[in-house]
Amino acid sequence: MEEIILKALNSKDDYISGEELSLLIGVSRTAIWKHMQELRKKGYVIDSRSKKGYKLMKATENLDRNMIQTKLETAWVGRELLIFSTIDSTNTEGKRRGAEQLLNGTAILSEEQTAGKGRLGRQWISPKYKGLWMSLFFHPENLEPKDGSKMTILAAASVCRAIEKLTGLTVGIKWPNDLVCNKKKVCGILTEMAADPDRIDWLILGIGINVNLEEQDFPEELKETGTSLKIEKQLSADRGFLVENIDRNALAAEIMNQFEKDSEEFFQNGSIHGILEYYNEKVLVKDRELLIQKAGKALPGIGVGVNEEGHLLVRMDNGELQEFFSGEVSVRGVYGYI
Ligand code: BTN
Numbered sequence: 001m002e003e004i005i006l007k008a009l010n011s012k013d014d015y016i017s018g019e020e021l022s023l024l025i026g027v028s029r030t031a032i033w034k035h036m037q038e039l040r041k042k043g044y045v046i047d048s049r050s051k052k053g054y055k056l057m058k059a060t061e062n063l064d065r066n067m068i069q070t071k072l073e074t075a076w077v078g079r080e081l082l083i084f085s086t087i088d089s090t091n092t093e094g095k096r097r098g099a100e101q102l103l104n105g106t107a108i109l110s111e112e113q114t115a116g117k118g119r120l121g122r123q124w125i126s127p128k129y130k131g132l133w134m135s136l137f138f139h140p141e142n143l144e145p146k147d148g149s150k151m152t153i154l155a156a157a158s159v160c161r162a163i164e165k166l167t168g169l170t171v172g173i174k175w176p177n178d179l180v181c182n183k184k185k186v187c188g189i190l191t192e193m194a195a196d197p198d199r200i201d202w203l204i205l206g207i208g209i210n211v212n213l214e215e216q217d218f219p220e221e222l223k224e225t226g227t228s229l230k231i232e233k234q235l236s237a238d239r240g241f242l243v244e245n246i247d248r249n250a251l252a253a254e255i256m257n258q259f260e261k262d263s264e265e266f267f268q269n270g271s272i273h274g275i276l277e278y279y280n281e282k283v284l285v286k287d288r289e290l291l292i293q294k295a296g297k298a299l300p301g302i303g304v305g306v307n308e309e310g311h312l313l314v315r316m317d318n319g320e321l322q323e324f325f326s327g328e329v330s331v332r333g334v335y336g337y338i
Contacts (some may be wrong), residue, residue, distance in 0.1 A: 001025070001027070001035060001039065002035055002066060003066050003069070003105065004020065004024075004025055005025065005035050005036075006039070006044075006056070006066055008021055008025070008054070009046070009054060009056040010025055010056060012055075014055065015047075015049060015053040015055045016053050016055070016197050017052065017053035017054075018032050018033065018053055018054065018055055018122050019025070019053075020053065021053070021054070022061065022106060022248035024110070024283070032054075033252075035062060036048065036054060036257070038137060038270060041225045042060050042062060042064060043060030043064070044056065044059060044064040045057040045058035046061045046101060054256075055194060056179050057234050059121050060249075061129070061245055061247075061248070062111065062129065063083050063109050063110075063248060063249060063252070064083070064112055064224055064249055065081055065083060065249075066250050066251045067247075068248035068253050069081070069193060069253075070256070071250055071253035071257075072253045072256060072257065073253075073255055073257045074105075074260040075122040075260065076104065076105040076260065076286070077105040077107070077136065077209070077256045077257075077259055077260040077263075078106075078107040078136070078252075078253070079105060080102070080103045080105065080106040080107070081106075081107050081109070082106065082108045082109070082203065084108075084109070084110040084112070084185050085111050085112075086110060086111065086113075086114060086128070087112075087114070087116050088111050088115040088213070089113050089115050089116055089117050089124075089150070090108040090109065090110050090115070090133055090134060090206060091117055091135045091136035091190060091192055091204050091206040092115070093110075093135070094106075094108055094135045094137045094202075094204040094206075095192070095204065096121070098202065099138075099139045099201065102137045102139075103139065103140050103219075104137075104138055105136065105137070105141075105260075105311060106136070106137045107134060107135070107137075107252070107256060108134065108135045108136075108137065109132070109133065109134045109135075109252060110126075110133050111128050111129055111133075111166050112126055112128035112133070112189070113125060113126035113133050116133060116208065117190060118188055118190060118207070118208075119177075119188065119190055121224065124190075124208050125217075125218070125219060125222065126189065126208065127213065127217050127247075127311070129212075129331050130211065130212050130213045130217055130228075130318065131208065131210050131211050131212070131213060131228075131248075132209040132248050132251055132255075133207075133208055133212050134206075134207050134208075134252055134255070135205065135206045135207070136205040136207070136256070136259070137202065137203075137204055138202065138203045138204075138205070138267075139201065139203075140147055140200055140203060140267055141267075142164050142267070142268060142269060142270065143199065143200040143203075143267070144198060144199060144200065144270060145193070145195040145196075145198075145199075145200060146191070146270075146309075147190075147200065147266075147270035148191060148193045148195065148200060148203060149176070149191065149310055149325065149326055150266065150270065150272045150309065150310045151203060151205060151263075151266065152176055152177045152191045152265055152310070152326070153176055153177070153206075153272055153275075153279060153306065153310040154179045154259075154262055154263055154272050154275055155189050155191070155205050155207065155259060156173050156176065156178075157173070157262060157275040157278055157279045157282065158255060158258040158259040158261075158262045158263070158275070159179060159189070159207060159209070159255055159258075159259075160172075160173055160179055160282055161252065161258050161262075161278070162254040162255040162257075162258045162259075163179065163186075163209070163229065163251070165185070165254060165258075166232075166246070166247075166251055166254050167229050167232075167233060167246060169181055169229060169232050169233065171186065171282070172282055172283070172295075173279065173282045173284065173285045174284055174331075175283050175284075175285055175312050175326070176199060176306075176310060176312075176326040176327055177189040177191075177326075180210075180231045180284065181227055181229070182232060182235070183229070184224075184225055184226055184227035185207040185210075185225055185226050186209065186210050186226075186227055186228060186229060186232065186291075187207065187208060187210065189205065189206065189207055190206040190208070191204065191206070192204045192206070192248045202284055207255065207272065207315070209229070209251070210226065210227065210228035211228060211230065211245075211251065212227065212228060212229070212230045212245045212246055212248070213228035213230065213231070214228070214231070215231065216232070220283045220317060229246050229261060230245065232248055234247070238241070240259070249307055260276050262274065263290060267317060269306070272308065272310060274306075276306070276308065279305055279306060280305045283305070283306055285303030285304075285305065285306075285331070286302065286303055286304065286305055286317055286323065287302060287314065287322040288302065288303045289301075289302060290302065290331055290332070291305050291331070291332045292314060292324060292331055293331070294324070294331045294334065298332075299316065299317075300316075300317050301316040301317060301322070302313035302314065303314055303315075303320065307323065309323075309324045309325070310326070311324060311325050311326075312324045312325075312326075312331065316338050333336050
């Protein structure tokens with residue numbers, strides 16, 4: 001119902017009368033009024049004037065099913081949407097519900113996370129209304145456990161494309177799955193899975209994007225290495241020009257659109273071949289001096305790229321080409337975070 005009302009409001013630049021809406025939709029004017037109140041509660045700014053009717057002044061900035069669905073072009077990713085105001089972690093919610101309750105491709109989003117999870121057991125700061133904290137739930141048919149980490153590589157490429165398309169910013173990938181803007185982290189990805197020895201039962205792709213966080217939203221220890229899309233847009237804007245919040249609903253939809261396209265081959269046979277060229281263009285390792293932190297040692301080498309398995313290839317100081325997988329090492333640029 002709200003979807004139809006919003007369509008009607010959107011179709012007119014001017015006011016639309018309660019009577020016209022009630023005829024169009026087939027419910028009473030009182031029912032229309034009640035729906036307008038509901039939409040206002042969800043953050044839509046709707047003006048109402050006697051004798052003129054209703055006019056949509058501003059779409060909601062909150063996470064909103066309608067706003068996402070109108071931009072979603074997918075066949076199956078995000079066709080089921082769960083949106084929370086607050087939750088411990090969208091990944092944890094995916095795990096709790098599991099494959100018995102969730103359709104393949106379900107998207108779980110929350111305005112805030114009180115126990116957001118990062119990689120390696122770290123905490124993920126997820127303040128309310130500021131970011132995109134989203135998990136996509138999959139129960140794939142043809143994947144083996146070794147394919148799980150490849151999904152992270154794939155997702156980094158899709159999210160990178162979506163952010164660049166929507167914001168115009170230039171984003172790079174810090175292998176395997178951090179997205180960076182001007183050398184600071186703007187997005188992290190946490191893939192979790194349950195698997196038998198030979199097949200994946202479910203996969204949860206957790207995507208955390210610092211969208212509209214301001215400087216003061218970052219804890220002191222992250223100020224040096226973290227940033228948000230809005231901060232970066234502000235830095236690239238002309239002096240004195242204040243940038244608006246970035247549309248998180250549009251971003252969520254764009255990510256899902258992009259990911260569905262990019263992942264077709266992967267869900268058929270576990271291959272990330274189709275995105276590898278783009279990933280390697282974006283990954284910030286090629287020809288760079290790296291320090292590979294492995295088992296308490298920092299091994300120097302020059303980055304070469306990422307292979308079909310999603311592994312990092314590094315030319316070590318002794319000339320040998322070595323391959324690292326994401327679980328075993330952490331990579332630093334010789335001169336800092338990337
Ligand atoms: C990292 O870089 O350490 C990964 C961060 C992943 C954060 C996202 S936010 C949505 C989803 N829910 C979580 O608890 N974590 C992921």
